[in-house]
Amino acid sequence: xxxxxxxxxxxxxxxxxxxxxxxxxxxxxxxxxxxxxxxxxxxxxxxxxxxxxxxxxxxxxxxxxxxxxxxxxxxxxxxxxxxxxxxxxxxxxxxxxxxxxxxxx
Amino acid sequence: xxxxxxxxxxxxxxxxxxxxxxxxxxxxxxxxxxxxxxxxxxxxxxxxxxxxxxxxxxxxxxxxxxxxxxxxxxxxxxxxxxxxxxxxxxxxxxxxxxxxxxxxxxxxxxxxxxxxxxxx
Numbered sequence: 001x002x003x004x005x006x007x008x009x010x011x012x013x014x015x016x017x018x019x020x021x022x023x024x025x026x027x028x029x030x031x032x033x034x035x036x037x038x039x040x041x042x043x044x045x046x047x048x049x050x051x052x053x054x055x056x057x058x059x060x061x062x063x064x065x066x067x068x069x070x071x072x073x074x075x076x077x078x079x080x081x082x083x084x085x086x087x088x089x090x091x092x093x094x095x096x097x098x099x100x101x102x103x104x105x
Numbered sequence: 106x107x108x109x110x111x112x113x114x115x116x117x118x119x120x121x122x123x124x125x126x127x128x129x130x131x132x133x134x135x136x137x138x139x140x141x142x143x144x145x146x147x148x149x150x151x152x153x154x155x156x157x158x159x160x161x162x163x164x165x166x167x168x169x170x171x172x173x174x175x176x177x178x179x180x181x182x183x184x185x186x187x188x189x190x191x192x193x194x195x196x197x198x199x200x201x202x203x204x205x206x207x208x209x210x211x212x213x214x215x216x217x218x219x220x221x222x223x224x225x
Contacts, residue, residue: 001167034211036150043200043215044142044150055213087150091211094164096140096152 002026004088006099013104019075021102023088028068032092035064035073039084047086048073078104107131107214109201114219121191125219127184127201135159135179138204140212141186143197143221153199154186155210169195191223 003026013019023033031051036044046055048064051071061076075082088099113125127139141153154175155164163175174187184201198220202212 038150043217044212045215046211046213049205049211049213085149089150089152089212091209094155095166096155096164096210098142098150098152101149 001095002029002090002093002097004090004097004099006086006088006102008102009100010103011105013078015080016077019078019082019104021073021075021086021088021104023066023071023073023099025069025071025090025092029090029092031067032090033064033066033071034089034091035062036087036089037082037084038087044087075104107203109203109214109216111199111201111216111219114199114221116222116224117191118225119192119223121223122187122189123191123221125186125188125199125201125221127186127216129182129184129201129203132203134177134182137206138208138210139175139177139184140202140204140210141175141184142200142202142212142215143195144200144218145194145197148197151197155204156184158206188221191221193223195221196223197221 005024035048038044052064086102108130110128140155156175160177172190198218200218201216203214205211
């Protein structure tokens with residue numbers, strides 16, 4: 001099973017600051033890493049697919065990078081509406097797995 | 106517009122069974138793999154199961170293998186999850202999710218979820 005380790009667990013930031021969340025895979029997964037945002041009492045929303053591919057309708061301040069075992073989600077100029085939990089997710093092999101999540105306030 | 110509507114959640118005693126359903130609309134159902142993902146209260150996301158577009162391939166997390174069965178009816182655009190031998194640690198909101206398509210298992214749309222509570 002591929003274990004995804006996210007850091008940090010929690011990040012408190014001010015509006016307009018830059019946020020960086022990392023996700024490390026226990027083995028190489030190529031670019032099969034995806035990022036989700038989950039706001040309180042809502043279902044998850046896909047933000048970035050295949051490490052760096054943007055999703056239609058997602059603000060351009062969200063970007064992803066990385067390959068192999070190390071990946072990063074960057075939120076440029078954070079807005080208040082970005083307060084949420086963020087999860088990485090790998091689809092390289094079954095069982096599919098999620099990172100533990102990062103809460104951004 | 107993609108819509109996924111889960112149903113079937115509720116309170117069940119340990120050892121009991123429950124069948125979840127997900128009604129899909131707004132896309133060509135048979136062309137997309139589907140998944141179940143759960144979230145225990147206050148916890149993170151846990152993948153449970155995926156099924157290919159044809160229904161010919163199914164995959165399960167070790168934590169549910171042998172107890173849960175995923176199936177789909179492409180004529181009715183419906184996904185199901187049969188859950189047997191339920192345990193307290195199965196308590197969670199269960200989400201139905203649609204995949205990108207083209208053989209991908211990346212979930213791009215999620216339903217609102219249905220709560221399953223396993224308790225005596």
